[in-house]
Amino acid sequence: MSALGDRGPLLIVGGGIAGAYLAALLGSRGQQVMVFDSRRDPRADDGVGGRSINLAIAERGLAALRRIGLVETVESLAVVMHGRVVHDADRSGVSGMQPYGNLPDEVLWSVDRTAFTCALLDAAEATGNVQTYFRQRCRDIDFDLGLATFADGAQQDLWHQVPFGTVFGADGVASIVRAEVLAVNGGSVRREMLSHRYIEIEIPATTSGGFQIAANGLHIWPRNEFMLIGLPNPTGDFTATLFLEAKGPAPSFEAISAPAEISAFFEEYFPSVVELVPDIVEQYLDAPLGRLGTIRTTGWSYEDRAVLVGDSAHGIVPFHGQGMNLALESASALVDAIESHDDDLAPAFCAFEADRRDDADAIADMAIQNYVEMRDKVNDPDYLLKRQLALRLSDELPAFFRPRYNLVMFSSMPYADAFARGDAQDALLAELVAGCASLDNVDMGTAHERVRALGPLVTRPG
Amino acid sequence: MSALGDRGPLLIVGGGIAGAYLAALLGSRGQQVMVFDSRRDPRADDGVGGRSINLAIAERGLAALRRIGLVETVESLAVVMHGRVVHDADRSGVSGMQPYGNLPDEVLWSVDRTAFTCALLDAAEATGNVQTYFRQRCRDIDFDLGLATFADGAQQDLWHQVPFGTVFGADGVASIVRAEVLAVNGGSVRREMLSHRYIEIEIPATTSGGFQIAANGLHIWPRNEFMLIGLPNPTGDFTATLFLEAKGPAPSFEAISAPAEISAFFEEYFPSVVELVPDIVEQYLDAPLGRLGTIRTTGWSYEDRAVLVGDSAHGIVPFHGQGMNLALESASALVDAIESHDDDLAPAFCAFEADRRDDADAIADMAIQNYVEMRDKVNDPDYLLKRQLALRLSDELPAFFRPRYNLVMFSSMPYADAFARGDAQDALLAELVAGCASLDNVDMGTAHERVRALGPLVTRPG
Numbered sequence: 001m002s003a004l005g006d007r008g009p010l011l012i013v014g015g016g017i018a019g020a021y022l023a024a025l026l027g028s029r030g031q032q033v034m035v036f037d038s039r040r041d042p043r044a045d046d047g048v049g050g051r052s053i054n055l056a057i058a059e060r061g062l063a064a065l066r067r068i069g070l071v072e073t074v075e076s077l078a079v080v081m082h083g084r085v086v087h088d089a090d091r092s093g094v095s096g097m098q099p100y101g102n103l104p105d106e107v108l109w110s111v112d113r114t115a116f117t118c119a120l121l122d123a124a125e126a127t128g129n130v131q132t133y134f135r136q137r138c139r140d141i142d143f144d145l146g147l148a149t150f151a152d153g154a155q156q157d158l159w160h161q162v163p164f165g166t167v168f169g170a171d172g173v174a175s176i177v178r179a180e181v182l183a184v185n186g187g188s189v190r191r192e193m194l195s196h197r198y199i200e201i202e203i204p205a206t207t208s209g210g211f212q213i214a215a216n217g218l219h220i221w222p223r224n225e226f227m228l229i230g231l232p233n234p235t236g237d238f239t240a241t242l243f244l245e246a247k248g249p250a251p252s253f254e255a256i257s258a259p260a261e262i263s264a265f266f267e268e269y270f271p272s273v274v275e276l277v278p279d280i281v282e283q284y285l286d287a288p289l290g291r292l293g294t295i296r297t298t299g300w301s302y303e304d305r306a307v308l309v310g311d312s313a314h315g316i317v318p319f320h321g322q323g324m325n326l327a328l329e330s331a332s333a334l335v336d337a338i339e340s341h342d343d344d345l346a347p348a349f350c351a352f353e354a355d356r357r358d359d360a361d362a363i364a365d366m367a368i369q370n371y372v373e374m375r376d377k378v379n380d381p382d383y384l385l386k387r388q389l390a391l392r393l394s395d396e397l398p399a400f401f402r403p404r405y406n407l408v409m410f411s412s413m414p415y416a417d418a419f420a421r422g423d424a425q426d427a428l429l430a431e432l433v434a435g436c437a438s439l440d441n442v443d444m445g446t447a448h449e450r451v452r453a454l455g456p457l458v459t460r461p462g
Numbered sequence: 463m464s465a466l467g468d469r470g471p472l473l474i475v476g477g478g479i480a481g482a483y484l485a486a487l488l489g490s491r492g493q494q495v496m497v498f499d500s501r502r503d504p505r506a507d508d509g510v511g512g513r514s515i516n517l518a519i520a521e522r523g524l525a526a527l528r529r530i531g532l533v534e535t536v537e538s539l540a541v542v543m544h545g546r547v548v549h550d551a552d553r554s555g556v557s558g559m560q561p562y563g564n565l566p567d568e569v570l571w572s573v574d575r576t577a578f579t580c581a582l583l584d585a586a587e588a589t590g591n592v593q594t595y596f597r598q599r600c601r602d603i604d605f606d607l608g609l610a611t612f613a614d615g616a617q618q619d620l621w622h623q624v625p626f627g628t629v630f631g632a633d634g635v636a637s638i639v640r641a642e643v644l645a646v647n648g649g650s651v652r653r654e655m656l657s658h659r660y661i662e663i664e665i666p667a668t669t670s671g672g673f674q675i676a677a678n679g680l681h682i683w684p685r686n687e688f689m690l691i692g693l694p695n696p697t698g699d700f701t702a703t704l705f706l707e708a709k710g711p712a713p714s715f716e717a718i719s720a721p722a723e724i725s726a727f728f729e730e731y732f733p734s735v736v737e738l739v740p741d742i743v744e745q746y747l748d749a750p751l752g753r754l755g756t757i758r759t760t761g762w763s764y765e766d767r768a769v770l771v772g773d774s775a776h777g778i779v780p781f782h783g784q785g786m787n788l789a790l791e792s793a794s795a796l797v798d799a800i801e802s803h804d805d806d807l808a809p810a811f812c813a814f815e816a817d818r819r820d821d822a823d824a825i826a827d828m829a830i831q832n833y834v835e836m837r838d839k840v841n842d843p844d845y846l847l848k849r850q851l852a853l854r855l856s857d858e859l860p861a862f863f864r865p866r867y868n869l870v871m872f873s874s875m876p877y878a879d880a881f882a883r884g885d886a887q888d889a890l891l892a893e894l895v896a897g898c899a900s901l902d903n904v905d906m907g908t909a910h911e912r913v914r915a916l917g918p919l920v921t922r923p924g
Binding site: 139140142144145147149153159160161174176179183191193195197246247253254288289291 | 609615638655657708715751753
């Protein structure tokens with residue numbers, strides 16, 4: 001049995017959100033940790049600049065941040081979102097705010113990825129136990145000798161070899177640590193790509209730095225087969241993302257490439273956005289096309305020598321806003337597993353994967369489903385009626401009913417449990433609203449009885 | 463059927479030896495090619511500096527270079543090696559040169575990897591059809607849209623997306639293109655690591671720029687379980703490599719770590735090298751430990767969209783000096799396959815893999831076997847007797863007998879055929895020398911008869 005750190009230095013490869021958070025958490029437990037990242041230090045003057053990319057922090061992320069006392073700091077960097085603002089296709093059509101829930105904590109926090117990463121790195125270093133090294137690209141993990149090799153980004157010919165006892169692979173979807181781990185443990189990696197792609201578009205602030213559209217909401221322009229969303233930044237601008245079929249007849253990224261086609265596309269489907277973004281054609285032309293994929297892996301660890309966290313273990317599409325929340329919750333669960341196994345790492349790592357893989361698979365599936373919901377259903381009358389009923393039942397029977405979306409976003413119920421519960425609730429809602437034109441036609445007595453029969457919810461909001 | 467280039471731009475990911483050579487060959491056929499590499503341009507002032515790493519160019523490499531008219535250029539950068547110089551364990555013990563063969567072309571060319579790469583890049587650009595882009599790290603290959611994404615090394619936030627019709631993955635052992643190809647074609651990758659590691663040590667030139675030891679040989683200090691080799695540079699220095707067990711009791715890299723241990727190790731086993739390298743202890747301490755592994759893959763291509771060449775398809779250990787020769791021969795064979803399929807790429811790529819995979823596997827196995835031969839057998843009396851007989855038979859019956867080493871190094875016989883022929887010849891040699899103290903005791907009449915019975919060699923020196 002080898003305890004955490006006994007076998008040699010702890011190395012985290014990847015100083016993004018998962019790696020920096022894990023470093024902060026381990027550092028706060030008194031563990032000495034080294035973090036290596038291939039990029040420049042995002043806090044340095046020559047670090048990442050330019051476009052901001054937003055993340056929505058929900059309960060699982062907040063729960064993880066509570067463990068390192070960072071909730072207030074992060075909330076101070078963020079813009080709170082109380083619900084969805086849905087924009088119809090005509091120029092003036094805004095349906096108003098659809099609140100996420102009726103509990104005070106049922107809100108999301110829109111935060112810039114870089115600012116958030118910087119806060120996590122600061123927190124990690126503030127423990128006094130974490131050393132960070134940037135521009136160090138991992139090339140090789142040698143488990144036999146316990147040596148990790150890094151190529152120095154500043155000096156091409158310089159290689160560093162760092163002894164380690166245990167390495168944490170937080171190096172993202174193209175993880176080198178994962179490749180090394182799978183080469184020795186016989187695990188697998190599978191990738192499923194969507195046929196849709198995305199580009200990001202900045203909706204600028206007003207000249208006085210204010211918001212052009214409602215600040216405290218997640219804006220959605222659903223168009224059935226495609227959609228645009230926008231998340232607020234504290235600086236008054238919004239980061240918008242257009243999700244659209246990659247290929248085939250218009251509208252698709254392939255079919256919309258000439259300036260006149262781009263202009264016509266936005267005028268037809270997003271006229272209100274054209275008013276907000278004067279240079280929308282230029283932004284479209286300049287934006288790199290992003291891919292949307294799910295990564296599922298098996299074999300997250302190798303003995304007591306290595307374990308994967310974050311996107312290197314599980315990558316999901318962004319439509320549930322849960323990728324970062326999943327990563328933080330997983331890193332937190334990893335430390336729980338280590339603690340509950342008294343720092344005996346090999347069984348702790350196995351238990352961590354056994355515990356988390358079903359949950360990662362469940363949120364991966366729910367994230368794909370949520371794309372259809374966001375782009376196609378948020379304006380659908382049946383969907384809205386079921387949603388009205390769901391919120392009412394949630395209000396009247398909070399111990400028995402909560403929309404799946406809210407279980408995912410605003411509770412810490414395991415994702416796999418939320419998935420199963422959501423299926424049961426959805427089937428029941430469909431049955432209860434069948435033939436009803438409005439909530440007045442729903443038999444609430446029967447509804448209560450049937451909902452209670454589902455049994456009480458096990459996890460309540462954190 | 464889609465011809466080369468018809469479907470869209472040709473993109474080579476990786477501008478190392480395989481990628482630069484392929485670019486030069488395709489460019490010389492009139493194809494427009496773009497080459498992207500993650501490193502700095504090695505020809506630029508801020509490119510690779512420092513240590514030189516040597517490669518031994520043999521017939522397969524020369525044959526490939528002939529196709530682009532680069533043999534003379536490369537030979538002018540190289541030092542010719544006529545044979546092995548074997549050093550015994552005592553201070554003065556040098557067994558003299560063991561020539562590689564008795565034909566004038568049976569020599570190897572020691573060339574610096576960087577200088578060679580620069581020559582290939584120059585040749586590629588000189589075709590007028592090749593554009594090179596450096597510091598562009600491939601992040602993603604999107605086959606649906608035909609877009610490759612590169613992160614700009616000079617400007618972290620900048621991403622380029624490059625349309626392509628067909629992509630050639632020459633991006634080495636940690637190939638991104640391979641990961642993308644295997645994700646869509648269901649292929650496999652398997653890695654086998656040796657328990658030995660290596661470090662490089664520079665044997666300096668004399669103060670007047672001359673060679674301290676015989677210039678035109680490949681020097682070997684065989685010590686059974688480990689060895690040191692040295693290849694000459696035109697600048698009078700040698701690049702030496704120490705191969706040694708990684709772990710366990712001394713001698714191993716793990717057990718030899720303190721300056722006194724290092725000094726004692728070299729004094730005991732390599733006293734003649736200590737005299738040549740005054741700072742050998744410092745060099746040992748500073749050198750990164752390299753790993754030795756074989757990579758075997760299946761699924762080298764995806765439709766007419768992608769194909770792997772070089773280390774991304776097949777990585778071998780360095781003990782036969784064939785890694786680069788294999789890569790060049792494969793790239794050349796790839797272009798042959800394209801030509802013989804009239805530019806119909808999908809079947810050409812399949813035929814290329816079908817043709818080359820057995821050969822790649824054969825040289826992978828022979829390279830591992832050659833380690834045992836180099837470190838353990840070059841001083842063995844039985845080995846030397848068999849080798850004497852082999853050279854004599856090769857001299858007397860050149861159409862029927864040639865040592866396997868020479869078939870690999872100095873002919874273009876397919877590796878798999880050389881492997882099989884070598885097995886048959888070796889069994890015969892062992893039988894013929896059994897009980898013989900010297901060549902005088904061997905029945906040469908029987909030997910000739912038995913050798914003729916093996917049938918004529920199909921491939922003669924190129």
